Amino acid sequence: MSTSQIAFLKGHGTENDFVIVPDPDNAVDLPASVVARLCDRRAGIGGDGLLHVVRSAAHPEARAMAGEAEWFMDYRNADGSVAEMCGNGVRVFAHYLQRAGLVEEGDLAVATRGGVKKVHLAKGGDITVSMGRALLPGAGVTVTVDGRSWDARNVNMGNPHAVAFVDDLAHAGELRYVPPFTPAAVYPDGVNIEFVVDRGPRHVAMRVHERGSGETRSCGTGACAVAVAAARRDGVDPTQTGTPVTYTVDLPGGTLVITERPDGEIEMTGAAVIVAEGMIDPAWLETVTG
Numbered sequence: 001m002s003t004s005q006i007a008f009l010k011g012h013g014t015e016n017d018f019v020i021v022p023d024p025d026n027a028v029d030l031p032a033s034v035v036a037r038l039c040d041r042r043a044g045i046g047g048d049g050l051l052h053v054v055r056s057a058a059h060p061e062a063r064a065m066a067g068e069a070e071w072f073m074d075y076r077n078a079d080g081s082v083a084e085m086c087g088n089g090v091r092v093f094a095h096y097l098q099r100a101g102l103v104e105e106g107d108l109a110v111a112t113r114g115g116v117k118k119v120h121l122a123k124g125g126d127i128t129v130s131m132g133r134a135l136l137p138g139a140g141v142t143v144t145v146d147g148r149s150w151d152a153r154n155v156n157m158g159n160p161h162a163v164a165f166v167d168d169l170a171h172a173g174e175l176r177y178v179p180p181f182t183p184a185a186v187y188p189d190g191v192n193i194e195f196v197v198d199r200g201p202r203h204v205a206m207r208v209h210e211r212g213s214g215e216t217r218s219c220g221t222g223a224c225a226v227a228v229a230a231a232r233r234d235g236v237d238p239t240q241t242g243t244p245v246t247y248t249v250d251l252p253g254g255t256l257v258i259t260e261r262p263d264g265e266i267e268m269t270g271a272a273v274i275v276a277e278g279m280i281d282p283a284w285l286e287t288v289t290g
Contacts, residue, residue, distance in 0.1 A: 004282060005279045005280065005282055006021065006028055006279065006280045006282075006285070007021070007022055007277070007278075007279055007280075008020060008021055008038075008045060008277065008278060008279070008280055009022070009096060009274055009276065009277040009278075010045060010046075010047070010274070010275050010276040010277070011051075011092040011095065011096065011272065011273055011274040011275060012088075012092065012217075012253070012272075012273055012275065013087075013088030013089070013091045013092045013218065013220065013270060013271065013272045013273070014088060014217065014218035014251055014253040014254030014255070014256060014270055014271065015217035015218055015251075015252065015253025015254060016048050016049075016086075016088035016089070016216050016217055016218035016219060016220070016253060017046070017047045017048055017217075018047045018048065018049050018050060018051045018088075018089055018092055019038050019039060019044075019045045019046075019047040019049075019050045019051070020050075020051045020053060020092070020093075020096055020274075021038075021050060021051070021052050021053065022053045022096070022100070023052060023053060023054055024053070024054065024055045024058065025054075025055065025058050026054045026055070026058040026059050028052075030050070030052055030076070031080070031289075032076075032079070032080025032081060033080060033288065033289075034080075034285070034288055034289060035050050035076045035078075035080040036078065036079050036080040037288045038050060038280075039076075039078040039079075039080075045280075047078065048078055048210065048213045048216045048217075049075060049076055049077050049078055049083070049086060049089060049213060050075070050076040050078075051073060051074075051075060051089055051092060051093050051096070052073075052074035052075070052076065053071065053073070053074075053093065053096065053097070054071070054072045054074050055070060055071060055072065056069055056070060056071060056072040056111045057070075059072045059074060061074070061113065062074075062111045065111040065115075065116050066111070068109055068111070068116045069109035069110055069111035069116045070109075071093075071097060071102070071103075071110055071111065072110075072111040072112070073086075073089060073090060073093045073110055073111065073112045075089050075112065075113070077210070077211065077212030077213050078212060078213040078214075079212045079213070081212045082113070083113070083159060083211075083212065084112070084113040084114040084158050084159045085112050085113065085114030085117075085157065085158040085159050085221055086219075086220065086221065087129060087131055087157075087219070087220015087221045087222075087223065087224060087268050088218055088219065088220040088270070088272075089220070090110055090112065090117055090119060090129045090220070091119075091127040091129055091220070091268075091270060091271075091272040092272045092273075092274075093110060094108055094110060094119045094121060094127055094129075094272070095121075095127060095272035095273070095274060096274060098121055099274055103121070104121075105121045105122070105123050106120070106121060107119070107120055107121075108120075108121060112158070113158075114132070114157075114158025114159065115132060115158065117129055117130060117131065117132070118130035125271075126269050126270060126271055127269070127270065127271070127272050128267055128268065128269040129220070129267070129268050129269075130265055130266070130267055131157060131158075131220070131221065131224050131265075131266045131267065131268050132157070132158060132265065132266065133264040133265060133266065134155050134156065134157055134224065134225065134228040134260075134264070134266060135155070135156040135157075136153075136154065136155060136156075136228070136232070137154045137156060137186075138154070139154060139186050140152055140153050140154045140162070140186070141154070141162050141181040141182060141183065141186050141187070141191075142181060142182050143162060143164050143179050143180070143181045143193060144179065144180050144181070144182075145171060145172060145173040145179050145180075146171070146173050148166075148171055150164040150165065150166060151164070152164040152181065152193065153229040153232070153233075154186065155225035155228055155229055156225075157221040157222075157224050157225050157266075158221065159192065159211075159221055160187050160189070160190070160191045160192065160211075161191065161192045161193070161194060161221065161222055161225035162181060162187070162191050162192070162193045162194070163194045163196060163225055163226055163229035164193070164194065164195050164196065165196050165197070165198075165229075165230075165233065166195050166196065166197060167197065168197065169195060169197055169205060169206075169207050171195065172195035172207045172209075174215075175193075175207060175208070175209040175214065175215035176214045176215060177209075177214070178190070178191075178193065178209055178211070179193055179209060181193065190211040190212070191211060192208060192209065192210050192211050192219060192221070192222050192225075193208065193209045194206050194207070194208045194219070194222050194225060194226050195207050195208075196226050196229070196230065199248075199250060202230075202234075202245070202246065202247045202248065203247065203248045203250075204226060204227075204230050204247060204248075204249055204250070205249070205250040205251070206222065206223065206226050206249060206250070206251060207251075207252065208222045208251075210222070216253075217251065217252045217253030217254075218251040218252065218253040218254060218256070219251070220256065220268055220270070223249040223251065223256045223258055223268065224258050224266050224268055226247075226249055226258075227247040227249060227258035227260065227266070228260060228266065230247055231245050231247065231260060238260050238261060238262045238264070239262060239263070239264050241262070242262045243262065244259055244260060244261045244262060245259070245260050246258065246259040246260075254270065254271070255270070256268055256269065256270040257269045257270070
């Protein structure tokens with residue numbers, strides 16, 4: 001880790017918040033310990049995760065995607081672990097690129113470990129991300145909290161999700177730690193777990209434990225997984241009917257609109273906000289890395 005000054009920004013998408021580190025040439029070393037300290041809400045800047053902004057051609061994990069997407073979202077969870085994708089993170093990432101003058105309104109491609117994501121930056125407003133198709137592995141799990149158990153649907157959005165429909169969101173309990181689930185072998189690398197209640201026709205609300213971060217105010221891939229699970233529970237599959245279906249998903253930090261199209265593509269629409277920017281103190285970095 002260099003001890004020269006490193007720029008950062010702070011942003012959020014429906015209150016899923018991130019430390020943003022612009023680093024076009026991939027010159028900043030970000031070991032897990034540093035990421036975890038930056039995301040610490042008491043000892044660092046604070047965030048549910050970190051968005052490392054790198055040109056695809058400069059990052060070994062993204063070079064193969066450089067022909068499709070100039071920019072790579074090197075996303076890290078709050079504990080410093082690497083993650084495949086973050087839906088809210090992509091919106092904040094795209095908003096940062098536009099704010100920095102690196103892209104303009106309209107269509108944009110962003111490379112992620114979950115593949116290249118298509119983004120649309122609407123004039124003066126919301127950002128829509130094409131999140132890809134959901135995979136629905138056959139094997140699900142049983143999630144248990146405070147003596148209550150629910151079957152949870154296995155939905156993969158480039159990262160793994162277990163979606164449980166409950167009567168009351170309070171039944172999810174305290175989501176700082178991952179709720180117990182069986183069989184554990186279904187998710188050998190961990191899982192994001194969503195608890196969902198109905199609010200009305202094609203309108204649900206959710207809470208989520210995000211793998212590596214605990215309970216967060218919002219999870220974009222989780223909202224997509226919830227919309228797909230709700231649609232299948234409701235007997236709706238756009239790939240079979242030929243008609244798109246849209247669900248409104250309320251999260252503690254705001255609302256996302258999720259549309260699944262007949263080709264299986266899932267689109268997520270919501271806001272993104274940059275709230276601050278500054279420089280990381282080199283002396284503080286020395287205490288973290290020393």
